[in-house]
Amino acid sequence: MIITVVGICASGKSTLVKGLRNFGYDAHNIAQEHSCVQKLWQKNQPDLLILLDAQLVSVQKRRRPSWTQERIDIQHERLLNARENCNLYIQTDTLSIDQVLTKAIDYIKNYHIIAAN
Template sequence: MNLDLVKIVGVSAAGKSTLVAGLRRMGFNARPVAQEHSQVPDMWQRIRPPNWLIFLDADLAAQGERRPDVSWDEPWRRTELERLAHARTHADLVIDTSLLSPESVLDRAVGFLRVRRVEAAPEPLVELPRTGSVWHQE
């Protein structure tokens, strides 16, 4: 089965790894892209361009809550958003995760993919290593 590639890109602490894990459990060929750390604007489409690109955003307050070990500030956020501008412009779906649970983010992404008839494997796909810290909703 040749599955569409779904790449997940977005700001730090937006829930990229969590969404990728959820999509892969459901059989979607999802992979994270650490575009927020790259000086290459179109890194998300290099090597293997995705069939679908999902962009996750989160406001500064949500980033701080999810990653209290990191000192987030507005200048840092602006730099990150500049690095992500190309990906956001080309995204098929943008989700602001600031006020959403991980389950709600997954539901929105799956709904989007199903409406577009993106096929999933009948079994979960192998889990990928996480790229950031674990995001737990208490």
Template sequence: MLTANLMAEKLPLIKVVGVSASGKSTLVEALRAAGWNARPVSQEHSDVPDLWKQFGFPRILIYLDNDLEGQRRRRPDVSWSAENLAREKQRLQHAYEHADLRINTAHFTAAQVRDLVIAFLEANHVRRSSTPLPPLPRTGGSGKA
């Protein structure tokens, strides 16, 4: 019997990048619960343009976007600014250009984003486990998306 970690290694890798408060951790959690080998990449905090490619090249790269209002709605505990958002988008430009799927999550619920991504993965025949994969430590905020 394969352990969950070995099982995940044999599944196609899905990486999720995006601006702060776009729902990366929430989406990864939902995809792993559905059996997909998804991992977040905290590229928005890095000046390494191709960080998303390191530690395993993804079969699918998903880019989540958000606007300033959406960030403030999801994380009212943080002082967001247009300058910080622009800086994050600049850091994410390489990932944005290479993304297989881009979603602006500003006006979607977490469930709607999950459903859009699952439909995309299924349409592209991305294999998944028949059982949930273990959750990963959360990288972001409150878990509200």
């Protein structure tokens, strides 16, 4: 199963992909938030699409205090198609790295059960 992870900058994409790979999943980070190509997330023809999100205050704490809401809004706009098509949406603001990984793995396991039936 191919898993694609998208989201705004500093939402935890790279960290989640690394964690999923450590558990043996074929996970990839697609930089959809930087592309005007609305369906770039489909590049690897994923079986499962996970979208991570965060609010401005979290992004500023994690990465760049100079970021503005306008920049986040632009990234949300670029992710609109992915948001409409994602299998799992995770708001990461109040979650630890382990909690995000657990949510993703729990969903993947349940997705396998549903897909098998």
